Amino acid sequence: MTMWTALGRAVAATLLVLCAATARAEPADPCAVPGYLLFGESLLQRVGATATNEKALKIVVLGGSSASLPGPDGVSFAFPARLEVALRRRLPNLKVSVATDIRFRQTAEQMVDDIEKLVTDQKPNLVIWQTGTYDALHGIDPEEFRSAVSEGVEKLQSAGVDVVLMNMQYSPRTDSVVALTAYVDAIRWVAREREVPVYDRLAIMRHWYDAGQFDLYAATKDMKMAKSVHDCIGRTLAASIIDAARLEPQEEKSQEGTSPR
Template sequence: MTLLAIAAIAAPALPTSAARAQTAEVTQHAALSAAAQSDSSKSDSAKPSAPQVNGASDVPPVDDANPSQQKGLTAKAIETVKQVAKSAGDIFSRVPCLPPKGGAKSMGSLPHVAGKLASGEPVVIVAFGSSSTSGYGATSPEFTYPNRLAAQLRRQYPGADITVVNRGKGGDDAPEMMKRLQEQVIDMKPDMVIWQVGTNAVLRNLDPAETAKLVEDGIARIQAAGADLVLVDPQYSPRVTERAESAGQMVRLLHKVADLRHIGIFPRFEVMREWHENQALPIDSFVIADGLHMNDWGYACFAQLLGDDIIKSVGQIKLGVNVPSRVRAYRPM
């Protein structure tokens, strides 16, 4: 009997349907944490080993003729499921995830993904980016932002067929991402693409203007494929802010490109700065010790705010309201 089968047996022990959905997310995406890499090659050596939630290498062979072994594995699986459900449910219990104090405006119309969610059609969302997308710094696959986003949307739309594909690769920025854009993003025929970009360009001293041009080219290709698109700018963290001039230019150019192409943008830099400056959260409450990557709470709050805006867009579609895409979410600039 495999651990996956045992987890399926144990599932009824979960307290809520939402917790079961989050646990399923863990088993489906356990490999992501092990694959997560640093945004910068310099931080690779500091990379912690990610837990193998359902990794075969951590599970001893099961002897079907040994009831005591089966019982022990079953109990362990049930306890793991309970712990996953608890951690997924109470990550905001100590520090709540609050929207920016200026209020949250709509990200604008996301007609493809919102229309499909509103009508109950299958939805494919591709999370495209570097290690912030793959989940470096998260202690479990469930806490990567794509998995948190998927769990939130599935709770909101329990009857919907929602797929969130993680296409994050540590160390990449626009030059590398453009090389895999067709195969790993466009060929997936996504309804929505969330493109996190720009951090490694800052860390590698790449020209922000050249990065913005590549991103604009990529946006045109994604739009031609018929997908909604949201950009995510660099994170507010010590390794980024120590290069203040380059980081500021990168953020401004990405917002300018989003305006020109009439797409949504999630201003992660400003949202994270508000956590620190206006909500008085210490940097180490949302950034790990490498001074660059987000921790479990940071990824979870990022996903929550992004998911809230997708849900608002679905509500607007149901009401027949089509908000212009140039209206941005959480935009203090």
């Protein structure tokens, strides 16, 4: 056997090993998100202090119908419930609860009117405020929308509550129909002004769709896929909150053996 024959066999054997390793590799994480789409540098300092000192975290998700899923078990599969599951899994030493305050067909300005009551009744450490869709659908002046969101964030911060702003869902069916850009920009402006994080749900879901991770055309009718999307929102949101609060989590193990971080 010549040197070249031996070398060829060695290369072939190496390629076989690599192919076998690839075949055994875990499937890609469907929740994978590029780091630049997650929270920026704004911190959740109150959340971090409460978690450290009180070993507890109370979160309220304020917003519209996109915080829920239809059906008798929809609540348990919607992203607020999946957020709670992810946080409890990764922060087992904390008492974590996530509640929802769903306001159907309300503008940001209408939601602001009840923020004091939300704080008094539920006493959250963190409010995740999803907003913008209803305002965009009804053509609310973007400057009025921005002013309302800023006022709401100011009220929450003055009450000692941390805030995460969440923008709209992405849907390829309505992407060219509903003008969202001005409202997305308004949310970003308030986030910079008030130094609060933004969970860019619109960009994250668009990334999943463009990358082929989720067929968001089908998600409106395919409840299994809709549940998977909500689970990924909950997981990536949990990872972002943990990072922004500078908490020390346990590594999350999904069914695929991967983490959304």
